[in-house]
Amino acid sequence: MVKVVAGNWKMHHGPAAAERFFSRFSPSVEVGAVRMVFFAPDLSVAAAARAVRVPAEFGVQNIHWEAAGALTGETSAEMAREAGATLALIGHSERRHIFGENDAEVNSKVRAAVRAGLVPVVCVGELLEERRAGRLETVLRRQVGAFARSLAGVPESMVAYEPVWAIGTGETATPEDAAEAHGIVRSALGDLAGVPVLYGGSVKPGNAAALMSAPDVDGVLVGGASLDPDVFARIAEAGAGVRPGGPS
């Protein structure tokens, strides 16, 4: 399985900036050596998909679980698909901790993504106080357990382990920390053996290869470092250079 290198632009890069990004984004990777994904703001997905010059897939950063309705400001999975998205990020820590999304809502969104034919990319991860209290495994098993059954029989899905204390902070889990957490996620996924598990949390060109070489780390989800086309290209190149079992 090639590594997944996914960027989460968060609330950055409107349509014009997305076009500028792709006018410069030119990683030195062979076609098929890495799977590149961009989670763009809803309004930028179509512009980004038009402007991209390398093989890449596009996703939205959030969806509502209803297909349509009186839900001002929300976007359904079906609408995201119509706009050109093929994946949906679900349960990102900013959604959980700033917007108060809970495990049941995350599961409803996973089901909505599947219904619309989007690949759900579901984020899990512990707070610093949960880690310090020795609750890493309990938290991850609870979060994964809330949606795992909804992935059974689904053609494609992914999980991203993103320790909340490492997101946007410059603090990164060590490859050993990542391997431990990914082992827990993989065990909590049970029979869902083929689901790639990505690591996210202050991934940079300098740590990307080591993280992607860790056991059970199938790729990375990158926030801040995905905003600059040259920096993100170096992470994509790191992903292309990592073969299962270690760096090439």
Ligand code: PEP
């Ligand atoms: C993220 O937003 O998913 C993320 C991992 O952010 P950063 O890389 O900036 O820590």
